[in-house]
Amino acid sequence: MCQDRAMPHAPALRLATSSDLDVLAARDRHLRPERLAASIAAGQVLVVDGREGILGWLRWGFFWDEIPFMNMLFVLVPARGRGLGGSLVEDWEARARADGHDAVLTSTRSDEAAQHFYRRRGYADAGVLLLPDEPAELLLRKELR
Template sequence: MNEIVIERAADEDAAEILVLQRCCWVSEAISNNSMDIPPLHEDLPTVRAWVQESTVWTARRGGRLVGAVRGTADGTAWQIGRLMVAPDLAGNGLGRRLLQHVEQNAPEHTTSFELFTGSKSVRNIRLYTRAGYSQLPPDPSHIPGVVYLSKPNAINSERTAILTSVVNIRVAAQTDLPFLRKHDSHIAAEELASVIQRGRILVAEDSGKPIGWLRWGLFWDEIPFMNMLTVLSSNRGQGIGRALVTDWEKRMSRAGHSQVLTSTLADESAQNFYRAMGYSDAGVLLLPGESSEIFLRRDLEPAPDLTDPHITRE
């Protein structure tokens, strides 16, 4: 496969991508016993539009288009789609090569890779599983007959470790109240002051300037529940949210807690961020006239026993 060249797609590639897409998704329709598959019904203007709006790569051999893949940023998630390989080259490793290429070229702030495929597309599911993807639990927002998969971005995790060493995370003080009142409109001012007093807000600061915060309470008066995680828009995509959550989890573990909870609306991309950090779906709250609220939980690693003589204290 060394003679295959992978490069960014241009507008003029759209017509060839459309033809290749229809060829590739016929087998998907047969496997899943359904013709109700969007790639089979897209027209040229639609394909040209997502070539322009997303990040698309083509694979060519001797000038012939033999593969393509698309990446689209959704918050901190990198949505991978339209991974296609010419039928006569299937099974030769080109799909895996394209998948690796789109992952390696994700934006720097990416915390997770996400994709989906037909529930009966055995070859696709096997490819993604071998590449480290895990199937997400069923969710009311999922399309019936479709499998959703995700995996964390290991490179971004390394960046976050570096970031944690330069961004200071501390417990909020009453002097932070003006900043928090200005930016956190989801809580009354009196309650906000009370939460600060109880030590249940963490603030991330850069050079002494607040740039994000995490606020929590106790679910059932027992389990730490993250109510709010926010990073100022000018500082997003730098791993600050991940650093705040990681710091909070360590504090909760040291306080003797074995698990933590949080929630997010089903139509928000924050759920992808939490799943990439190891949270799993724990239930759904349905309220009239509102999107489903997804509850997520994570088991915590036990804090080290500082009375153990084999542990080195810093």
């Protein structure tokens, strides 16, 4: 696993701890607090800390119990445009590589600009999920080797 690191003259990347739960649970409404606590305990949440507190986070799990799958990447609006999302993704990919994984996955809705963020970082289309009355969910994969 990669060591938690501070970016020079910038916020610090680190694994979330139980002391981050209340802040994250108040902002990450996609996961019940008890599931978020389990993800934190499993070491599957990265945060970026600044003077202002937590500026963003990346939460992951595993697709088919094997392939690292990024479930959530979020940077607070005032902190956007500073490269924090890219730093979180790079750190997560390095952790996955260090753990012996050859690829990672994520997804985004077809009507979201996030697909371009991922494609610029080497992610390619791997499939699509079609749900009733919703835009297509694009599955994206990146080879790590």
